Amino acid sequence: MNDLNKGQISRISISLPARLLGELDRMVTERGFESRSQAIVEMINRQLVAHKSELGNEVMAGTITLVYDHSTPGLQKDLADLQHKYIDEVISSLHVHLMQNQTMEVILVQGPAAKLQWIADQMVTCGGVITGRLQLTTTQIPPLHPLS
The missing domain is CATH 3.30.70.1150 (ACT-like. Chain A, domain 2)
Incomplete structure (x- = not known):
């Protein structure tokens, strides 16, 4: 069970340049993600960890x-x-x-x-x-x- 199936989910919409969307789709396939959403959740989580670690007291x-x-x-x-x-x-x-x-x-x-x-x-x-x-x-x- 991935994080998308746990708890309440909120749907958002994003706009991407065609080149970036193509790269995202290739990465989703190559890494075996179930969906774009799963890949984006993983990337956001990674960035949140980096941000919190920079704050110092977390x-x-x-x-x-x-x-x-x-x-x-x-x-x-x-x-x-x-x-x-x-x-x-x-x-x-x-x-x-x-x-x-x-x-x-x-x-x-x-x-x-x-x-x-x-x-x-x-x-x-x-x-x-x-x-x-x-x-x-x-x-x-x-x-x-x-x-x-």
């Missing part, structure tokens, strides 16, 4: 995905220390060993968008990190304990 959930050289001395400790330092924002992490001394780590986070970006920036700039990215969503994780 509480959001997301992931920090890192690929790093695990043979770099002290790197794994530095990353673990950062996760402990931001224990209120770091929910969980998973790492997978890749080839050529590389590890991919995915860290589940929740908190104010600006703080999550700050945490991601600190991790990505550690020596030995090859690449890293923060991906946010406007949906939040429910409280982990009823007394929180």
Whole structure:
């Protein structure tokens, strides 16, 4: 069930240049969307997430995905220390060993968008990190304990 089938739907009308409509239709087909509406909903959701993350104080959930050289001395400790330092924002992490001394780590986070970006920036700039990215969503994780 996609988002279009959940809750109340409002119908809007938009006008597009013919070239843009053709590109939209090709993308709908290539990506397997059920309709133009489903594709446009996904694009609007993506833009709303980007907008809210730019505001800075909106509480959001997301992931920090890192690929790093695990043979770099002290790197794994530095990353673990950062996760402990931001224990209120770091929910969980998973790492997978890749080839050529590389590890991919995915860290589940929740908190104010600006703080999550700050945490991601600190991790990505550690020596030995090859690449890293923060991906946010406007949906939040429910409280982990009823007394929180």
